[in-house]
Amino acid sequence: MKTRILGVVALIAVIGATIDGLLLVPADLHQGDAQRVMYVHVASAWLAYASFGVTALAGLGYLWRRDLRLDAVALAGAEIGVMFTAFAIWGGMMWGRPVWGVFWQWEDPRLTTTALLLALYVGYLLLRRLTDDPARRAARAAVVGLIAAVDIPIVHFSVIWWRGLHQGPTFIDPAKLLDPSAPPLFVLALLAMLGAFTLVWVYLMIRRYQLARLEWQIEEDTRLGRVNAARRAASAGSAVAPAAAEEPAR
């Protein structure tokens, strides 16, 4: 029930932040209306980081505690992170075409490392399908999730470390934290969207975690069902055999 309420609150927050970003905040002097895409693009990118961070931490926790609930958390983070990374790339393309003149440029370190991040976690999800053994699957996924997480800081700091089309940080740079280069109205619209998307993210993480636990339970119950069916077949066979032995030969 609480999760359902969270879902409703998240939906209202997204509607409010979208109205703010599309209708209330003025267009940028230089970028025009294209700048409005930034609100959903940046929020998606940050939640992609958060999702993969959760996957890495939960994977580390699994390797330490061997608790399959942590594997369910890691799976939720990876699947939702893949979705948010795809959204961040899409939003960036929809902003890049009118502002840069191109949808994509492989020479840009931020774009390329983000594409690599997406590929790594799609690989993580595919890897999980290679085995039915929950413990082996969780251990392998945890290792891959930790290795893939190395790309998160590379993506984030790529705009500082290397030159490319993508601009530097607007207000997450520690030096700009208290004095962002963007106007306050834009920063507030971005924070509103980030807050709304975070609520959606929490809701989706809870639901995906619940689904992962159920899927694992179904796997276990199916195994138990097979064992039970085999026992039933064995007991039916042992009951039929004496009856056949009692039947007189013709």
Place this chain on the structure above:
Amino acid sequence: MSDAAFVFAGYGVILGGLGLYAVLLVRRLRAARDASLRIRGEADAPPIDVAR
């Protein structure tokens, strides 16, 4: 294409994708709950007493 078209394409795909994922997730969860109850019911069923 005007800037507004890119903005609507950006918001449309992202918000539409989020909504679609949320709906599909809830449906998957519901289906998994039903499957879990069904399988658990079958697994917990006592062995058939064929001697009777």
